[in-house]
Each structure stands twice: as structure tokens, then as C-alpha cells.
Amino acid sequence: MSDQGIEEKQGILIIDDDPEIGRTLSDILNLEGYHPIVALTGKEGIAKVKNEDISLALIDLKLPDMPGIDVLKEIKKISPKIEIIILTGYASLESAIDAINLGVFSYIQKPYDAKELIMNIKRALEKRKIETLYDEKEIFQSLIERSPLGVSIIDKNNCYKYINPKFIEMFGYTLKDIPTGKEWFKKAYPDSEYRKEVISTWINDLKNAKHGEARPRTFTVKCKDGSKKVIYFRPVTIGEGYQFVTYEDITERKKAEEEYMKQLKSLIKIGNEMRMNLELEKLLQNICETITKNLGWRQVILSLRDYEKGTSQPFAVAGYDEKKAQEILSSPPVPIEATKRFLRDEFKISESYYIDHTHWGEMEKYPGELIITPAKNSKPDGWNEKDVLLIPI
Structure with missing residues (x-):
């Protein structure tokens, strides 16, 4: 029966x-x-x-x-x-x-x-x-002969039994070039350290392989003509320990992904810089307002120096009406060289400069038209509204 x-x-x-x-x-x-x-x-x-x-x-x-x-x-x-x-x-x-x-x-x-x-x-x-x-x-x-993917069949002794035309087109290697896995690894991964990494991954995947289950991996392969390609591998264990492997060239896709990530990082960097600039603007504005409220100064202008360009630009103000504040902030950058004669050692206090009202005649000629409202009387604490405090940043 x-x-x-x-x-x-x-x-x-x-x-x-x-x-x-x-x-x-x-x-x-x-x-x-x-x-x-x-x-x-x-x-x-x-x-x-x-x-x-x-x-x-x-x-x-x-x-x-x-x-x-x-x-x-x-x-x-x-x-x-x-x-x-x-x-x-x-x-x-x-x-x-x-x-x-x-x-x-x-x-x-x-x-x-x-x-x-x-x-x-x-x-x-x-x-x-x-x-x-x-x-x-x-x-x-x-x-298989017409497949758009490279295909190879490898026996349990790690010998290549078949490669399709697309495999040869993709890598340039024939069965004569790579009769065994040893020859493939040696030619495709000439760098010894990288080759060890690839072989180790292949062996570990084989140990845990289930029949018919794909084990996708991505490696960079050196072709017969010396060029390098990023390849997406999909090995599958089939009957009698044979390996059925497909190969997809994703070099261009990888380049596109890297370019996309590069652009994305640039956008993130720009966003971070914009956020930092906004935070810096808020910080400097708070400094201006603190000086007017707590130190008795009626008006304050903070300028940022760009030493690469050699200029100084008003960045934050306090004590002015909105129209005048916008006028100051929109004024063109002042060459640092043009300010040096006003920033003399006799005015220097630490890293800043204090020029009292007795030198107001000189300060009226300060580049950028320092706008400080004149006052007839000094403040009770001794400050005069015509005094100038310059803090280079």
C-alpha cells in the first residue's frame, strides 16, 4: 500500500x-x-x-x-x-x-x-x-535570468553554484572569479577589518537562520572594476542547506538619503541658530531694560561687534519711544575703526567705557548718532542723562 x-x-x-x-x-x-x-x-x-x-x-x-x-x-x-x-x-x-x-x-x-x-x-x-x-x-x-536583481545560489560548502546575468552586470564577477565564498569575501571586501565584520555577521545570521526566512543586510561591495556599491542583501536558507541570495544596488538611493539627511541637518542647524538668535535678542533686551530700571540710566543701546567684518551693530535698546527704537535698530553697521578714538583708556572701566556728560560735545560726533536725550539736571544719585555707558560685546 x-x-x-x-x-x-x-x-x-x-x-x-x-x-x-x-x-x-x-x-x-x-x-x-x-x-x-x-x-x-x-x-x-x-x-x-x-x-x-x-x-x-x-x-x-x-x-x-x-x-x-x-x-x-x-x-x-x-x-x-x-x-x-x-x-x-x-x-x-x-x-x-x-x-x-x-x-x-x-x-x-x-x-x-x-x-x-x-x-x-x-x-x-x-x-x-x-x-x-x-x-x-x-x-x-x-x-531568474530576467530578474532585475542579482541572484546567487550557494551550497552548504559555501561554493557558488549559480549567479544570474544581473549579478555579473552588477559586480563584474563571474563564477570563475568567485568559485567559493572565500574568494567572494576577499574580492568584495578587500579591507581586512571590514571583511571580518561582514563574515562575522554572515556566520551569526546563518546560526540563527530559519528555513525560508530572509536575513536582510546592507554592505558596501568593491566591484571587479574597482568601483564601490552599496548593496542590499537578502539571503534565504532553502533545501539541503543551500543559500538563495538576492542583491539590490541601492547606491543611488543611499546617496539620495544622505543628501536628504544633510539638508535636514542644515535646516535643523538654521532653526537652532534662529532660535539662539531670538534667545540672544531677548537676553540683550532684558539687559537694556534692567539697566534703565535698576541703574538709573534713562536710555541704553547695546551693540554687537562682528570682528570678522569689523563692524558694530545696535542690537537692543531701552528708554526710547517705539519709532526712535526702530530707527536705531535699523541703522547701518558702524565700522569699529571709526569708534576707536572715542574708546580711550581714560574712559575704560574693566571691559566697558564710561563717558560722562562733560564730554558730550565729543559724543555727539560718535558714529551712528548716539541718541541720548539731553537733560538740564543731574539725577539724585549723580548720574546724568547725558552720560554714556558703552559695553562692547
Whole structure:
């Protein structure tokens, strides 16, 4: 008895007008693990082929509604892959020749020997299986040959058994260049430290690999012509320890991502600088307001010095009406050289300069028109509104 599983049972169609023969053959085929399907007429048999999954047909040449040869022709039109065995008690040389020409697997006369019949059925189904595998291999081969991805197949001994045309186009290496993984690693990763990293990753991935599960990785590969490409690898463990690997060149995509990240970082930097400038502006404005409130100065101007450009620019003011404040802040930068004669050592206090009202005549000539409202009287604490406090920043 066959050990075929239920899910693997193959359908075998019996077309014979004798119900007893149909039952007998069904019993035999059931014992062998097949799925028998019985039809008593040619037309019924043809309908079964259209609606059932059938691998092989046993056809009696003499049927009540149509010749068995015609049934054979119709079945081959519907499903050319179905194997045919002719069973007949009315054999003739002419019918045998016709059957052979139509591609029947075998021609058996009634009464038949059950063992001989089963042997013929098994051989026919094995032939069908081989042809199906060959067809599938042809389709698979065609797909891989035309694949837009590089493909390689590596055996359990780490030998390259196949590489597709796209692989050769992508890297320039042929099977002669890289017969084994050792040669591939040596050529693709010439830097010893990087090669160790790649090999270590490959080995660790293999240890944890599950059958049919992809293990995507990205590495930079040196091609045969010396160029370098960023490659997205997808190795998959298949039967008998073989590795099926696809290779995608993502060099341009990686460059685009890096350029995008560079631009993004630039935008973030600009944003941070803008935020810092806003915070600095608030800080300097607070300093101005603190000086007017707590130190008795009526008006304050803080300027920032740009030593690369050699200029000084008003940045924050306090004590002026809005119109005058905007006028001061929008005034053009003052050359630092033009201010040096006013910032004499006699006025220096630490890093700042205090010029009292007695020198106001000079300060009226200060570049940028220092705007300090004159006052007739000194403040009670001794400060005069015409005094000037310069704090270079």
C-alpha cells in the first residue's frame, strides 16, 4: 500500500461503461493511495476533466456514446499534461498506432493484470512529475535570468553554484572569479577589518537562520572594476542547506538619503541658530531694560561687534519711544575703526567705557548718532542723562 498523504492523493479518472470494472479499479486505486473518479461515458469523462483535478486517465476504447480515441483527443485538448493509459478488450493494430501517436503512456489489453496496471500507473505519474518539475525549473530559470536583481545560489560548502546575468552586470564577477565564498569575501571586501565584520555577521545570521526566512543586510561591495556599491542583501536558507541570495544596488538611493539627511541637518542647524538668535535678542533686551530700571540710566543701546567684518551693530535698546527704537535698530553697521578714538583708556572701566556728560560735545560726533536725550539736571544719585555707558560685546 502507498504511504501517500491524503493531501497528496492524485486524481485518476476511469472511463469505462462497465460499472463493475469501475468499482474494481476504484478499490485497487484506493488501496494504492490514489483518488479514483469514475465516468461511464466519454462525455461524462470529458466533463470530469473540466471540473476535477486529474493526473491520469484510464480509457476504454469502446464506449457507448463516442470512440475512446475521440475522448482521448478531447482530454488532451483540455489538459495536455494528463497521462493516458488505454484499457481495451478490442485491440487492433490501427487503434494502437493511433493511441501512440496521440501520446498515450501505455496500451493495455483486457483482462489486465492488476500489478502490471499499477506499475504502469506509477511510471506514468512519475513521468508526469518529472515533466512538471522540468517545466517549473524552466520557468524558474527564465524568471531568474530576467530578474532585475542579482541572484546567487550557494551550497552548504559555501561554493557558488549559480549567479544570474544581473549579478555579473552588477559586480563584474563571474563564477570563475568567485568559485567559493572565500574568494567572494576577499574580492568584495578587500579591507581586512571590514571583511571580518561582514563574515562575522554572515556566520551569526546563518546560526540563527530559519528555513525560508530572509536575513536582510546592507554592505558596501568593491566591484571587479574597482568601483564601490552599496548593496542590499537578502539571503534565504532553502533545501539541503543551500543559500538563495538576492542583491539590490541601492547606491543611488543611499546617496539620495544622505543628501536628504544633510539638508535636514542644515535646516535643523538654521532653526537652532534662529532660535539662539531670538534667545540672544531677548537676553540683550532684558539687559537694556534692567539697566534703565535698576541703574538709573534713562536710555541704553547695546551693540554687537562682528570682528570678522569689523563692524558694530545696535542690537537692543531701552528708554526710547517705539519709532526712535526702530530707527536705531535699523541703522547701518558702524565700522569699529571709526569708534576707536572715542574708546580711550581714560574712559575704560574693566571691559566697558564710561563717558560722562562733560564730554558730550565729543559724543555727539560718535558714529551712528548716539541718541541720548539731553537733560538740564543731574539725577539724585549723580548720574546724568547725558552720560554714556558703552559695553562692547
